[in-house]
Amino acid sequence: MLFVRTGISDRGGVIDLVNKLQKQCQGKPFHLLLLSPQSDDEFLDLPNVLHYNVEFNPDRMYDDLGHWMYCTEVMGGILEFLGVSSKNLFWYPAKLPKG
Structure with a gap:
């Protein structure tokens, strides 16, 4: 599994998030x-x-x-380097549209 986080982060916050992901993933491999x-x-x-x-x-x-x-x-290029393609990518947006 691959989780993506954008925006400025600090080391402590990332460590906290990784710990939470480890718990949620229950031993399944993941990358942040x-x-x-x-x-x-950092x-x-x-x-x-x-x-x-x-x-x-x-x-x-x-604008550009x-x-x-x-x-x-x-x-x-980043996704290609990581081996992510349209064949194995599942996109989960932050807010699902109501419908």
Whole structure:
């Protein structure tokens, strides 16, 4: 399983989240992918944690198609590196639409 967290994080908060994920996953393997514009040093040597020093600002992406395409390329490369594709990706949005 792969969990994704975006935005600035601190080491203590990430450790807390990893501990909670370990409990919820009940021994199943997982990785936490962090996407935030900050140093990798903050998360160095944390088990199951992968950090990429990137920022995907939706406001900027909506205003600039070139930036949107750049972000798409970067994220696609990250997912490809991790072995995630349309064949094995399950997307669970934060808020499900009411219907």
